[in-house]
Amino acid sequence: MASDLTVIVLAAGGGTRMKxxxxxxxxxxxxxxxxGHVLAAVxxxxxxxxxxxxxxxxxxxxxxxxxxxxxxxxxxxxxxxGTGHAVRIAVEASGTSSGTVLVANGDTPLLRGGSxxxxxxxxxxAQCAVSxxxxxxxxxxxxxxxVRNEEGDVxxxxxxxxxxxxxxxxxxxxxxxxxxxxxxLTESLPRIGNDNAKGEYYLTxxxxxxRDAGLTVGAFPIDDWVQTQGANDRVQLADLGRELNRRIxxxxxxxxxxxxxxxxxxxxxxVRLSPDVIVLPGSQLLGATVVGEDAVIGPDTSLKDCExxxxxxxxxxxxxxxxxxxxxxxxPFAYLRPGTRLxxxxxxxxxxETKNARIGDGAKVPHLSYVGDAEIGExxxxxxxxxxxxxxxxxKHRTTxxxxxxxxxxxxxxxxxxxxxxxxxGGGAVVRxxxxxxxxxxxGGPQRNLDRRAPRDHPEPQPVSPDEAES
Ligand code: UD1
Ligand code: CA
Numbered sequence: 169m170a171s172d173l174t175v176i177v178l179a180a181g182g183g184t185r186m187k188x189x190x191x192x193x194x195x196x197x198x199x200x201x202x203x204g205h206v207l208a209a210v211x212x213x214x215x216x217x218x219x220x221x222x223x224x225x226x227x228x229x230x231x232x233x234x235x236x237x238x239x240x241x242x243x244x245x246x247x248x249x250g251t252g253h254a255v256r257i258a259v260e261a262s263g264t265s266s267g268t269v270l271v272a273n274g275d276t277p278l279l280r281g282g283s284x285x286x287x288x289x290x291x292x293x294a295q296c297a298v299s300x301x302x303x304x305x306x307x308x309x310x311x312x313x314x315v316r317n318e319e320g321d322v323x324x325x326x327x328x329x330x331x332x333x334x335x336x337x338x339x340x341x342x343x344x345x346x347x348x349x350x351x352x353l354t355e356s357l358p359r360i361g362n363d364n365a366k367g368e369y370y371l372t373x374x375x376x377x378x379r380d381a382g383l384t385v386g387a388f389p390i391d392d393w394v395q396t397q398g399a400n401d402r403v404q405l406a407d408l409g410r411e412l413n414r415r416i417x418x419x420x421x422x423x424x425x426x427x428x429x430x431x432x433x434x435x436x437x438x439v440r441l442s443p444d445v446i447v448l449p450g451s452q453l454l455g456a457t458v459v460g461e462d463a464v465i466g467p468d469t470s471l472k473d474c475e476x477x478x479x480x481x482x483x484x485x486x487x488x489x490x491x492x493x494x495x496x497x498x499x500p501f502a503y504l505r506p507g508t509r510l511x512x513x514x515x516x517x518x519x520x521e522t523k524n525a526r527i528g529d530g531a532k533v534p535h536l537s538y539v540g541d542a543e544i545g546e547x548x549x550x551x552x553x554x555x556x557x558x559x560x561x562x563x564k565h566r567t568t569x570x571x572x573x574x575x576x577x578x579x580x581x582x583x584x585x586x587x588x589x590x591x592x593x594g595g596g597a598v599v600r601x602x603x604x605x606x607x608x609x610x611x612g613g614p615q616r617n618l619d620r621r622a623p624r625d626h627p628e629p630q631p632v633s634p635d636e637a638e639s
Contacts, residue, residue: 172267179274180223199436212281250368299386329365343396
């Protein structure tokens, strides 16, 4: 491919059919915005320069694009006067005058870098002034048609509204992705007129200009047409989202992941899985989640930006920004909030919520607990129904449970508090003060067993056990 490659991404359109306060290209599928997917494909080409044309909602769109691909030059198109006008602004903003220029749309999330690369290579090999990535489709309605002469050479691209009835029957259409020789593009942009049905400056008119100048025009059909499809409304967005997911899930299966029910499994584009991971039905692996070999996820689990260790099991859980160690067990019905770190071989069991908690190697929180702002040492076991009370009404405090602690059931650890190595706590203990290593902490009054048969009007219940006498 040419050593000088400019990519122009068109992202100025309004997207009225989305009926959204969010700009069209910022709508997400597969864990990235639509324009985010396009930029990922563009980045794969390693272009010399990237220009994005922004207009509608550019306060949102511009910074988003620059956050994803910082070298992008933003060109502002105040008024959407057509793709030819948009590209002219982009060329002026970038100062491009040599090499190859690729024009893509910001709303085609399934586009792959490899397809762009192959297209640019075909364009360059055929020494075209302009080339279009085309597609042969059953329903060409709405697209620019590729008009070829008897020899099969491309004569023009005719937009839907300007096409004759015969031209409307042409099944070969323009994807809107075009490649140009930069010199030809710079010369022809000022010559595009807007004398057409929409009164817009059509970039596709460059094809006719090239023909008139006796230059070569290429149209290279792409087999995988869906890569060029844009989403104009939320129905199309969901369709593309489903197709993207189908492709991602299929790729992971080919790479050695078992997915029991691909239809109910959702995997974002940036997720990384290892061979022999098993994903059970109803699971969503989102964001930058990473799962190690032999781990079993699901059923009915959603993990966003989580790291799951080798051989871990996560059953019916919801997690975000949590790290689960090798061979650890989570769930069923666990809520892993940000900052949860479970060590290798550890356990976060049924109906347990964790937040900002480091749970050591082999440590266990098996049942019905809240663990927040805490450190739990290696091998400790937290009793069923234990609550880490972190908030005193003004600020939050940390709890430290050292190694090998045996917690009783139904405890409350009132932070800040430290429970030393090898300590134990009694059932129902409310731990407000530090527990020295190796001691047993009990709290609460002694048990009183009262005589049920005492007359209702009797002022004092009668003691029936020796405990009562002590208190
Ligand atoms: C365009 C093509 C058509 C092709 C179709 C593929 C032209 C004239 N027509 O038609 O041949 O079949 O795409 O989807 O190019 N945009 C701007 N500024 C503008 C106008 C558009 O940035 O002033 C952006 C839009 O946001 C969009 C892209 O350019 O991302 C295409 O524009 P759109 O108006 O949707 O063109 P179509 O009529 O679909
Ligand atoms: Ca369009």
